[in-house]
Amino acid sequence: MAKFTEEMVIDYADKLLIGLTDEEVKMVLDEFEVIDKNISLVNEIPGIEKVEPMTHCLDDFIYELREDVVEESTPIDDILANCDSYLNREVKVPKVVE
Amino acid sequence: MDKYKVLIGLEMHCEISETNTKVFSSAENSYKDEPNSNVRPVDLGFPGTLPVVNKEAVKKALMASIILNCKQPEFIYFERKNYYYPDLPKGFQITQETKPAPVGIYGELEYECNGEMKKARINNIHLEEDAASTDHYSRYSTIDYNRAGVPLLELVTYPDFRSADEAVAFLETMRRIYQYAGISEADSRKGQVRCDVNVSIMDKDLDETKEENWGTKVEIKNVNSFSGVRDAINYEIERQIEAKENGTYDEMEQQTRRWDEASMTTIYMRGKVDAIDYKYFVEPNIPKFKLAESWVEEIRKSIPVLANERKHTYIEEYGLSNYDATILVKEKSISDFYEETIKLGADPKTSSNWMTTVILGHLNKYELEIKDIYLTPEYLVELINLVEKGDISSKQSKEVFYKILEDKKSPSEIVKSLGMKQIGDEDTLRPMIVKIIEEHLDLIEEYRKGRNVFDFFVGQVMKQTRGQANPSLTAKIIKEEIDKR
Amino acid sequence: MKYMTKSIEELHALLKEGKVTSKELIKESLERSHEVQEKYNAFVTILDDAKEVEVTDNLLSGIPYGIKDNYSTKGILSTGSSNTLKDYVPFFTATSIENLEKAGAVAVNKTVLDEFGMGGTGTTGHTGTVLNPWDKERMCAGSSAGSACAVAAGVYPYATGSDTGDSIRKPAAYCGIVGYKPTYGMISRYGLFPFASSLDHAGVLSRNVKDAAIVIDNMKGIDKNDMTTWDSKDVHLYESIDGKVEDKKLCYIKEICDIENYPNASLELKEHLENFNKALEKCKKLGMEVEEVSVDKTLLNALASVYVVISCAEATSNMSNLTGIIFGPRGEGDNYIDMMKNYRTAGFSPLIKRRFVIGSYVLQADNKDRYFHNAQRVRRLLVDTWNKLFEKYDAVILPVGSGPAKLLDGSKTVLEEDDTTALEEHLQIGNFGGFPSITIPDGFVSNLPVGLNITGKCYDDANVLNIAYALESVMDYKDQIAKEVK
Numbered sequence A: 001m002a003k004f005t006e007e008m009v010i011d012y013a014d015k016l017l018i019g020l021t022d023e024e025v026k027m028v029l030d031e032f033e034v035i036d037k038n039i040s041l042v043n044e045i046p047g048i049e050k051v052e053p054m055t056h057c058l059d060d061f062i063y064e065l066r067e068d069v070v071e072e073s074t075p076i077d078d079i080l081a082n083c084d085s086y087l088n089r090e091v092k093v094p095k096v097v098e
Numbered sequence B: 001m002d003k004y005k006v007l008i009g010l011e012m013h014c015e016i017s018e019t020n021t022k023v024f025s026s027a028e029n030s031y032k033d034e035p036n037s038n039v040r041p042v043d044l045g046f047p048g049t050l051p052v053v054n055k056e057a058v059k060k061a062l063m064a065s066i067i068l069n070c071k072q073p074e075f076i077y078f079e080r081k082n083y084y085y086p087d088l089p090k091g092f093q094i095t096q097e098t099k100p101a102p103v104g105i106y107g108e109l110e111y112e113c114n115g116e117m118k119k120a121r122i123n124n125i126h127l128e129e130d131a132a133s134t135d136h137y138s139r140y141s142t143i144d145y146n147r148a149g150v151p152l153l154e155l156v157t158y159p160d161f162r163s164a165d166e167a168v169a170f171l172e173t174m175r176r177i178y179q180y181a182g183i184s185e186a187d188s189r190k191g192q193v194r195c196d197v198n199v200s201i202m203d204k205d206l207d208e209t210k211e212e213n214w215g216t217k218v219e220i221k222n223v224n225s226f227s228g229v230r231d232a233i234n235y236e237i238e239r240q241i242e243a244k245e246n247g248t249y250d251e252m253e254q255q256t257r258r259w260d261e262a263s264m265t266t267i268y269m270r271g272k273v274d275a276i277d278y279k280y281f282v283e284p285n286i287p288k289f290k291l292a293e294s295w296v297e298e299i300r301k302s303i304p305v306l307a308n309e310r311k312h313t314y315i316e317e318y319g320l321s322n323y324d325a326t327i328l329v330k331e332k333s334i335s336d337f338y339e340e341t342i343k344l345g346a347d348p349k350t351s352s353n354w355m356t357t358v359i360l361g362h363l364n365k366y367e368l369e370i371k372d373i374y375l376t377p378e379y380l381v382e383l384i385n386l387v388e389k390g391d392i393s394s395k396q397s398k399e400v401f402y403k404i405l406e407d408k409k410s411p412s413e414i415v416k417s418l419g420m421k422q423i424g425d426e427d428t429l430r431p432m433i434v435k436i437i438e439e440h441l442d443l444i445e446e447y448r449k450g451r452n453v454f455d456f457f458v459g460q461v462m463k464q465t466r467g468q469a470n471p472s473l474t475a476k477i478i479k480e481e482i483d484k485r
Numbered sequence C: 001m002k003y004m005t006k007s008i009e010e011l012h013a014l015l016k017e018g019k020v021t022s023k024e025l026i027k028e029s030l031e032r033s034h035e036v037q038e039k040y041n042a043f044v045t046i047l048d049d050a051k052e053v054e055v056t057d058n059l060l061s062g063i064p065y066g067i068k069d070n071y072s073t074k075g076i077l078s079t080g081s082s083n084t085l086k087d088y089v090p091f092f093t094a095t096s097i098e099n100l101e102k103a104g105a106v107a108v109n110k111t112v113l114d115e116f117g118m119g120g121t122g123t124t125g126h127t128g129t130v131l132n133p134w135d136k137e138r139m140c141a142g143s144s145a146g147s148a149c150a151v152a153a154g155v156y157p158y159a160t161g162s163d164t165g166d167s168i169r170k171p172a173a174y175c176g177i178v179g180y181k182p183t184y185g186m187i188s189r190y191g192l193f194p195f196a197s198s199l200d201h202a203g204v205l206s207r208n209v210k211d212a213a214i215v216i217d218n219m220k221g222i223d224k225n226d227m228t229t230w231d232s233k234d235v236h237l238y239e240s241i242d243g244k245v246e247d248k249k250l251c252y253i254k255e256i257c258d259i260e261n262y263p264n265a266s267l268e269l270k271e272h273l274e275n276f277n278k279a280l281e282k283c284k285k286l287g288m289e290v291e292e293v294s295v296d297k298t299l300l301n302a303l304a305s306v307y308v309v310i311s312c313a314e315a316t317s318n319m320s321n322l323t324g325i326i327f328g329p330r331g332e333g334d335n336y337i338d339m340m341k342n343y344r345t346a347g348f349s350p351l352i353k354r355r356f357v358i359g360s361y362v363l364q365a366d367n368k369d370r371y372f373h374n375a376q377r378v379r380r381l382l383v384d385t386w387n388k389l390f391e392k393y394d395a396v397i398l399p400v401g402s403g404p405a406k407l408l409d410g411s412k413t414v415l416e417e418d419d420t421t422a423l424e425e426h427l428q429i430g431n432f433g434g435f436p437s438i439t440i441p442d443g444f445v446s447n448l449p450v451g452l453n454i455t456g457k458c459y460d461d462a463n464v465l466n467i468a469y470a471l472e473s474v475m476d477y478k479d480q481i482a483k484e485v486k
Helices: A006-015 A022-043 A076-080 B055-067 B164-180 B226-245 B293-301 B307-316 B322-330 B332-343 B348-366 B377-388 B394-407 B411-417 B426-439 B441-448 B454-464 B471-484 C008-017 C022-040 C095-103 C145-152 C169-175 C209-219 C267-285 C297-321 C336-347 C350-363 C369-392 C421-425 C428-433 C461-473
Strands: A090-094 B004-015 B079-082 B092-095 B104-113 B116-129 B133-136 B140-144 B151-157 B193-203 B218-223 B255-260 B265-271 C043-046 C064-068 C106-111 C135-139 C158-163 C178-181 C201-206 C249-253 C289-293 C395-399 C437-445 C448-456
Touching (some): A006 A022, A006 C350, A022 C369, A090 C336, B004 B226, B055 B104, B055 B151, B055 B164, B055 B293, B079 C297, B092 B116, B104 B164, B151 B164, B164 B226, B164 B332, B193 B226, B218 B265, B226 B255, B226 B265, B322 B332, B322 B348, B332 B348, B332 B377, B377 B394, B394 B411, B426 B441, B454 B471, C008 C022, C008 C209, C022 C043, C022 C064, C022 C106, C043 C145, C095 C106, C095 C158, C106 C145, C145 C158, C145 C169, C145 C201, C158 C209, C169 C178, C169 C437, C169 C448, C178 C461, C209 C437, C249 C267, C267 C448, C267 C461, C297 C350, C297 C369, C297 C421, C350 C369, C369 C395, C369 C428, C395 C461, C428 C448, C448 C461
Parallel strands (some): B218 B255, C064 C106
Antiparallel strands (some): A090 B140, B004 B151, B116 B151, B193 B218, B255 B265, C043 C106, C178 C201, C178 C437
């Protein structure tokens, strides 16, 4: 595992489509240091690797899957009500180059 | 080529078209011309919306998993594949990436390639959602979310194919499975089937069962037809061999390319270092679903008869040739039509002849599907019976066939309207023939000298009956009458 | 006039007797909303055109309430207190709010939160900081800051909240009111803007336990749009409260409650813990058994980091739908990447952006096991530990935070560590396990309210509420209204 560096913070932010100021980059690293320290302690818990990661609150949850019944489509006026750019019934974006 | 072995693996994406609703939303699962006309809030990623798993989509996915001899998981759950793209409204795709999430892992499938049985190992098959579709214009793109959330099955094989032929034969087999099992139309013209192909080559004398001997893997993305798969593989093999030959192969990195239909080449997209980290994690909004053994069994029992079994029946029970049987099962709609005629009492061989020659010939010529033409199994059986009873000649029957399609009428109606009914009874024909022979007794002499006068008499009978005399019966009576004299 | 300081039961009786009308209540609540907005900045939107409804036998009918602004409300601005959604008017209403509407509840405003519920100070909403109605120099805590402030300030008897780490239960303590999040899946999350889906709970802020029970009875229910909901039609929280707790057993945790853990304890912390001990005495007087238990300190110390890792990871994914393409103000840009990036950079507050980066880092293939999966493993160990306690005890009772509301000046949104981390953050365990968990006020420190928390096992909400109700009944902090002490 590579150390979390300034360059990585900037790269991740970029991939998340957000910009960070220099100060924010530094804050990320400071916060991360706290997390990293604690996670290091966690890694020392005996047998930790054998514990099954908990992904949901209710492990033993019993439920039914949805029946395959169609519900009506959202009206086009609702779909586009909050959209700043559309053309006829479609959402318009700058040209997506493949 | 002789110096190298080729390893090809496939990722086949196929939309499940045979559910009413999408996989995580109750919007209709159907192709619609009008954009954004089958969408629910969750398909657009509106804040606070949640996925709800469609039981029927899971059932169909499990059926595919069973057919592929995969192992089904104890719990079904989903994961998020995170990336940004305008056609992905939530900013992630719900999928099943990490084992044991997929609906099926570690299976295998037998398929036939150029008459030989082959086996391909399946790494996994998983259920996921499709993205929206985008139209591109000169300065902007537009997004239609009708396709967003359509259930998609992704099948991942091991690199078990040694040629483009094998890969395509496998894909054809899979397409039939999806069709016959009622999972999908699997129509690549509708964009329902899309493939990623990975290709590598290695020296022929090395052991391909050892992974360290494998060459550099090149993945080719977004190949949208089987012919494209064939072309892309063959192009890529050539390209890699050339690299071997000119000594640049060792510089070649593991990479992702895309197939460009227009130039018929593969184009570099990204190398290994630029591989996207999709940050997969378990979808928290879908609780783990305990898969009941009894449900899997129920699904297993409900699997319809598939193409290979049908083909077997055609050969073993109906006595068709392997060639004809193969043609008949290629499309499920054709095979269904054929079986319907058998059920209605048609002779399997006769019906097969009709199907494989006249009917498929017509469909292929005009690029039609069987449902597009006015012929029903009932009409075909009727047509066959007319010939068998001798009401019309087999030559006439072809004419009737095209007339059915043209006039959209039943065979008997056509026969009637064309005044085509054959004269097949002896009581009408014999006196007519006797009369003709008696008028041409000189020809009997010639006949005895060895001249062929048969055609003349037949011609005369046809002339008098305006071609409606049953040819074989006519010939039989002529022979008898000549021999009598 | 002065009805909005009353309880739901009292208001319902008055409405039924015809002593007041729904219209009058709404008028008072709206007037009070404007005053509170002026003073404490608690609302994103005040619904001045709120209409009275018919008073039925439903206890909530005709009575005003507030909605945290991360609940989707049809035709009403719903921002999540984020610039990314500053003009977003949804076309559908969250299921739980629809349920309240059906009960006849009347929404009068949308309350400020920390942006998308991420943060515990009430300072990161796009409309600015929410001030504590007891002391304007202090925070309400968050993220349900506006809801806590408004309920404490007597705008209405209750407001909805949401709770991912402690977002209902901490602000309730800082504002001297009740905050309750029921078992995970009892209330639908459909239409609740997600922060971290596996931890997010809907819930309520009120001024007494019975009111909280009444509201959740009306918000809850299995929902076909939320697969994590379960059928609770046989659960009747309000009716099941009888105050009988003689045979109940409670435990508290030494590693959190013992003053010996805090060698540099402030005076406020000391008073807070003493106050908590007094509450324990009251529990014993009620006939409950109260025992001290010990849990693994390593797990407790890891708590906050585990929470940050899991919640940031889920959040970065949950908020990937915020691109400005289908909704939200379009970003500038000649290509879609610039367009999304400009929208996101301008729309999100610095805190969220930093958390996204951390969430992204811990999910990277190379880091996932060490950070994300290990965090999920510790989550399980903590939940198992608590479930073990629930085998023997009806509930775990603990003090909330390390004292009263913190000063806004110098408040931090940065994750830091000191010896009070477990004390500050233990409420997150309720989210890890989906446990029913309620905070009630238990006294004053420096003239400011402080609270305690009662958490029970999943699906055992009635028991938890009943214990809270019994304890509330023998303390003097029920139905208290904030009065500025400074």
